[in-house]
Amino acid sequence: MSGIRFHDVGCIRGGRLLFEGLSFALTPGEAGLVTGPNGVGKSSLLRLAAGLLEPRAGVIARTDRVALADENAALDREATLGAALGFWAGFEGGDVARGLDAMGLAHLAAIPVRMLSTGQRKRATLARVIAGNAPIWLLDEPGNGLDADSLARLETAIAAHRAGGGIVLAASHQPLGMAGAILLDIKPFVPSAVEGRGGEDKPVSTTLDTNGYFDA
C-alpha cells in the first residue's frame, strides 16, 4: 500500500495510556481529520505519524516522506521568510514561490521571520509544508490563528495537494474543509468509572470512533 497506515497502534505519554488499538490507512488523495478534547492525544497521534514518537504497540507504516506543521514554525527567525523557506525547499526539491503564493505571503518574502505576526508565522509554517515536496502532510491545528482568507487558502492548498495524489492528516478543533476525510474522533474513556471502581492510579485509556477505518 502506498501512503501511511496505522495498525493496532497504542500510545503512552507521561505514563498515561492515551489510546490503543488504532487502525486506519490513508492512500494517495485521501485525508484524515483527528478530533477530540484537549489532551486526548491528537498531537501525539501526529507525532507518531511523523516518526517522532515510538508507538507503545502496533505498527506504523509509511511509504512516503512526511512534513509536519505544528506549533514549532521550524523556520530560522533571523533569516528572511524567503530564505528560511528556501532552506527547506532546497533539500526537499521544493518550490518557495509555491508556498508563498499559496498562503498569500509573497509580499513578506524579504521580512525576517522574527518580525512576522502570530497569524503570519502560522501561514509561514504552512507555506513551509506546501513549498516542500513531501507527499504526506501532517497538520496540527493548522487553522489556529488564521483569518478567514488564510483558512480558505489552506483548504485550497489541501485540495490541490490531494488532487495531485498527496495525503493529509490533520488535527483540528475548528471546522476544516477536507471533502471525504476519514474521521478519527478520539474520545477519553476511564475504565474505572465504567467498572464501578474509582480512585485507583490507573492509566486512562481511550476509545476511538472512526467512520469505518478503525477495527479495534
Ligand SMILES: Nc1ncnc2c1ncn2[C@@H]1O[C@H](COP(=O)(O)OP(=O)(O)OP(=O)(O)O)[C@@H](O)[C@H]1O
Ligand atoms: N513530552 C511529553 N511528555 C509527557 N507527556 C506529554 C508530553 N507531551 C504531551 N504529553 C501528554 O500527553 C497527553 C496528550 O497530549 P497531546 O498534546 O497529544 O493532546 P492533544 O489532544 O493534542 O491536546 P490539545 O487539544 O490540547 O492540543 C496530555 O495528557 C499531555 O499532558
